[in-house]
Amino acid sequence: MASNEKKRGLGRGLSALMADVAEPVATTTTPGAGEQRIPIEKIKPNPNQPRRQFEAGPLEDLVASIKEKGVLQPLIVRPIGDDYEIVAGERRWRAAQQAQLHDLPVLVRDFSDAEVLEVAIIENIQRADLNPMEEAAGYKQLMDRFGHTQEKMAEALGKSRSHIANLLRLLHLPESVQGFVIDGSLSAGHARALITADDPLALAKKVIAGNLSVRATEALVKKSSGDVGKNIFTGSEKRSAAQKDADTRALEDDLSAATGVKVTLSHKPDGEAGTLTLQYETLDQLDDLCRRLSAS
Template identity: 60%
Template sequence: MSQGKRSSLGRGLSALMADLQTEDNAPAAKEGTLTVPIEQVTPNPDQPRRVFDQSALAELADSIRHRGVIQPLIVRKHPDDDQIYQIVAGERRWRAAQMAQLHELPVLVRGFSDEEMLEVAIIENIQRADLNAIDEAASYKQLMTRFGHTQDKLAEALGKSRSHIANLLRLLNLPDQVQEWVRDEKLSAGHARALVTAENPVPLARKIIDKDLSVRAVEALMREKDGATAKPSKRAEKDADTRALEGDLSATLKMKVQIKQAGEGGQLVISYRDLEQLDKLCQVLSAGV
């Protein structure tokens, strides 16, 4: 990511987060709140969340009918029409307000750039309790690769532990089919974490689904497989920091990475599934040359 693109995010992550942390404030208590006709508000075309649970929206609409929209939407002026406001955060409230047949909405107008608008939309989605583990991990990955945030910075700003973020990022190393099963809630995040180090995660995931195996059963199965294939002496030499580094590298490259230490030196082994992955790896390695 170029330095110029990073500098366009002048507010910084902490300031962007501050605009989202108004959950308990009524509109009148927030300076700068406007009330605008609902037809003058349009959704973000780059909204990361594409699926909105209709039953949850119906519940929110019922609440809005009785209490109104308590938390203002964060908007910006539409880049092509200054009479229209574009949603930065709060599309669920906008959709529910339409279901509740509201005519006006409370909004906070912010001068966000396109980059900042996307960044805030991603952060808002991460804060949603119903976000599945894969989409949450993909959001962290996007914040890191597109906006240059580190795991430590995200953990501090979002109130998450660094290990939580690192463990979720490792799920992106799983094959697409397994990730899709997690999105469809056929597999839990716990199941997915247990599959990250599996040699053949897809057939094992199918077995979990078909036999309705618990996370503990899968972890026990993985320990049995590790015991049958790994030498105990070498396994004991690999400490927690090394395993964490393997996980971080795997999450970054989206390929399985193994660190094999031998005294002060060692080997870094990167496994790729196909020639397309190999080509991507070569591009990554040659980028810094």
């Protein structure tokens, strides 16, 4: 067991580790360096695994492959008492159970809770894409439980900061709308367009029923929110809000992605002053916003 390994931070060290085991070993009878075989009943799944759904079709294909050739790529596990917890390779473990194998090749690593979650997210993102909601939940776990910032995750995982911010915003949608994203009825682009809607569930149903494009969804949201400005602006301010230039709208979108809440910019006519409005819908959103602003 590599208990004396230097502790790794998020990303690069773990990505290198994943690369170390990315290529399957030639046979199951000649283990690679540090590889062991452990009884399958002593291997337990990771309760914090970001992937919650394992599609039956691909899993059945993997079962058939394992029955024919065995498990060629070792799982990564860590010791938990007398058993071992899966760090990477839960699909192989599930398939091996269905194939009725008695033991599995593993690499044992002494990982912290943070490193386990980091490896699990990296493995899923790099090998079998999570759906957008699972990916967003994984990022949120890293932020909430281990204090990682969006910038740090973006650099370490090779993602843009806006990609991570936009995914995190999806978590503010009602669970019913998130369900449409999970089952593939809505794309992440459709869902992002619905975030600022007054009734995202009703509009989501219209989008699905009409098989609308993302651009058409954005137009639908703008149309449905056309009267919102009446509650905020009056007179010339209302006309100004309706005539925002593309740069202002883009800035609103960027700030919304960065803060996780709807942001509205209003410039006073013929002046440099204006108003920036942050609109939260739940106390959880407010807490999240306060945490982000305090961290910065």
